[in-house]
Amino acid sequence: MEELQKALNDGRSLTVSTLPDKGRCLFTSRHFSPGEVIISQEPYVAVPNKNSNDSSSRCEWCFSTRNLKKCSACQVVWYCGSTCQKTDWKLHRLECKVLSKVEKGRIKSLTPSIRLMVKLYLRRKLQVEQVIAMTSTDNYGLVEALVSHMSEIDENQLVLYAQMANLVSLILQWPEAEINIKDIAVNFSKLACNAHTICDAELRPLATGLYPVISLINHSCLPNSVLVFEGRLAVVRAVEHIPKGTEVLISYIETAASTMTRQKALKEQYFFTCTCPRCIKAGQYDDIKESAILEGYCCKDNSCSGFLLRDPEKRGFVCQECGLLREKEEIKDIEWEVKYLIEKASMCSSGNKIDASLTYKAVEKQQLELCHPFSINLMRTRETLLKEYIRAYILWLVCNIILVENLNGFLERLMKPSSH
Numbered sequence: 306m307e308e309l310q311k312a313l314n315d316g317r318s319l320t321v322s323t324l325p326d327k328g329r330c331l332f333t334s335r336h337f338s339p340g341e342v343i344i345s346q347e348p349y350v351a352v353p354n355k356n357s358n359d360s361s362s363r364c365e366w367c368f369s370t371r372n373l374k375k376c377s378a379c380q381v382v383w384y385c386g387s388t389c390q391k392t393d394w395k396l397h398r399l400e401c402k403v404l405s406k407v408e409k410g411r412i413k414s415l416t417p418s419i420r421l422m423v424k425l426y427l428r429r430k431l432q433v434e435q436v437i438a439m440t441s442t443d444n445y446g447l448v449e450a451l452v453s454h455m456s457e458i459d460e461n462q463l464v465l466y467a468q469m470a471n472l473v474s475l476i477l478q479w480p481e482a483e484i485n486i487k488d489i490a491v492n493f494s495k496l497a498c499n500a501h502t503i504c505d506a507e508l509r510p511l512a513t514g515l516y517p518v519i520s521l522i523n524h525s526c527l528p529n530s531v532l533v534f535e536g537r538l539a540v541v542r543a544v545e546h547i548p549k550g551t552e553v554l555i556s557y558i559e560t561a562a563s564t565m566t567r568q569k570a571l572k573e574q575y576f577f578t579c580t581c582p583r584c585i586k587a588g589q590y591d592d593i594k595e596s597a598i599l600e601g602y603c604c605k606d607n608s609c610s611g612f613l614l615r616d617p618e619k620r621g622f623v624c625q626e627c628g629l630l631r632e633k634e635e636i637k638d639i640e641w642e643v644k645y646l647i648e649k650a651s652m653c654s655s656g657n658k659i660d661a662s663l664t665y666k667a668v669e670k671q672q673l674e675l676c677h678p679f680s681i682n683l684m685r686t687r688e689t690l691l692k693e694y695i696r697a698y699i700l701w702l703v704c705n706i707i708l709v710e711n712l713n714g715f716l717e718r719l720m721k722p723s724s725h
């Protein structure tokens with residue numbers, strides 16, 4: 306830790322400290338201007354995501370979906386070209402050997418979490434054997450120091466981690482002296498509260514990575530910094546003027562949510578109760594109003610922009626501006642309709658794009674009747690709709706270009722003087 310302290314202080318003007326209620330944290334040792342990079346780090350390990358909405362494979366190194374070729378030996382990992390393959394070779398050479406031995410029927414169990422854990426142990430091995438260089442900001446000791454919250458995890462989750470740890474051990478086939486199930490299970494628990502989702506510029510999730518130095522940064526719902534990704538590189542930038550001697554804080558969660566929603570998410574995944582300046586206002590008028598706008602309903606009167614609070618007589622919700630009541634049955638009916646339409650739209654998304662757009666438009670219509678005009682759910686629907694429209698427009702544009710090119714070719718042939 307001393308070496309890390311020195312590296313952060315010399316190179317990055319940061320200090321590692323420990324706070325009684327938060328554990329380890331990063332403090333600035335100079336002023337940072339808005340937009341300035343505070344710290345950046347390459348992942349200790351990273352693995353591309355695979356989820357139901359995004360079934361396409363990704364390059365193991367840069368996470369691109371283009372020009373992919375499967376590793377012919379392991380048949381698991383993809384690369385977009387020889388540059389990425391070569392850069393990843395030291396680690397993949399070892400990974401390839403273990404993945405090649407996985408039975409065909411078991412390949413499906415190689416989820417990103419399992420693969421990330423396998424890579425974590427393989428990279429540790431390569432650093433111990435000095436095949437990959439070890440530095441003060443890139444070593445397994447930093448992974449060992451991460452918080453795990455093992456004592457707070459419920460039994461079902463522990464059983465799941467134990468099963469996953471067994472699978473990792475089975476894949477690696479290392480002697481017990483080198484690896485034990487309990488340590489792997491603890492590492493799964495560490496990944497849950499320390500790993501980061503690597504996103505592209507449009508915040509689409511691409512991969513999961515472990516950045517042990519970035520993981521020193523604590524959370525605030527009113528952060529002074531933001532974590533973004535430039536490819537694999539995690540970059541923390543100041544979002545405001547940060548004076549010397551201030552704790553660097555990022556948000557772990559979506560901040561556009563009510564205090565209750567934020568607190569629930571933080572407790573479930575990170576096991577703490579946030580006491581940031583936004584959270585300590587819980588229960589005060591401003592906080593109640595903000596929550597009712599972000600996640601609540603709109604007034605029955607279209608011309609009124611008031612926010613609604615629960616009626617003390619439990620008949621429904623009352624507008625705080627004009628006093629109109631919206632009965633709970635009416636709200637429930639629209640909520641059911643919205644839920645049904647969202648499920649239908651997400652099913653259409655992978656198939657008929659026009660149906661998906663039309664269904665999202667119907668969701669927006671219902672939400673406009675139900676939600677406050679600044680509601681998060683309404684904004685999300687509009688964002689999805691916008692993406693669908695842009696996709697449809699690009700498709701239309703490409704079709705027209707092809708049409709015009711064909712037409713030009715046809716006209717050229719028509720105008721050419723005949724050789725006879």
Ligand SMILES: C[S@@+](CC[C@H](N)C(=O)[O-])C[C@H]1O[C@@H](n2cnc3c(N)ncnc32)[C@H](O)[C@@H]1O
Nearest residue numbers: 326327328329452498520521522523524575577
């Ligand atoms: C990614 S780690 C951050 C570094 C951590 N403090 C450490 O000692 O390694 C996330 C964990 O830090 C703690 N933490 C982060 N932000 C916090 C906050 N605002 N208040 C209390 N604990 C916090 C929680 O235990 C959380 O699970």
